[in-house]
Amino acid sequence: MPVRLRQILLPLAFACLLAALVLCAPPLACAAPSAAETSAAIAAKKAQEAATKAQIAQLKQDLARSTETYVDTCRRILKTKAEITLVTSETVQLNVELEQARVRLGDRAVQMYQSDPAGLIELLISRARRRTSSHAPSTSSS
Numbered sequence: 001m002p003v004r005l006r007q008i009l010l011p012l013a014f015a016c017l018l019a020a021l022v023l024c025a026p027p028l029a030c031a032a033p034s035a036a037e038t039s040a041a042i043a044a045k046k047a048q049e050a051a052t053k054a055q056i057a058q059l060k061q062d063l064a065r066s067t068e069t070y071v072d073t074c075r076r077i078l079k080t081k082a083e084i085t086l087v088t089s090e091t092v093q094l095n096v097e098l099e100q101a102r103v104r105l106g107d108r109a110v111q112m113y114q115s116d117p118a119g120l121i122e123l124l125i126s127r128a129r130r131r132t133s134s135h136a137p138s139t140s141s142s
Contacts, residue, residue: 112123
């Protein structure tokens, strides 16, 4: 290449390269955040992560307490159901015994009436007198 041509092309190539850098530099500068912006964004994300982890830890604690309360409540319900079953069974047994006693008492009353009707009337009157005298207010002087 002749020297003259090189003298013309070299500065022209340099000028084109410089023009390309000047034209492309502003979009590149706008596209890439600065180091300060990047570190601020990272710090914000780390703070968000820490807050989220704290919230998750709190939710885990709440869940553990709620689970414990639920299990305790279920145990108490089962215990109460067992107690109800026991009391129901005892009530049925006591009702059977009460009915048997009523039948025996009725049988005994019939037997007493058939053997000595006057004796039954005397028994009922004496019982009534005892009952009224035990419920009567006592008259004590002070």
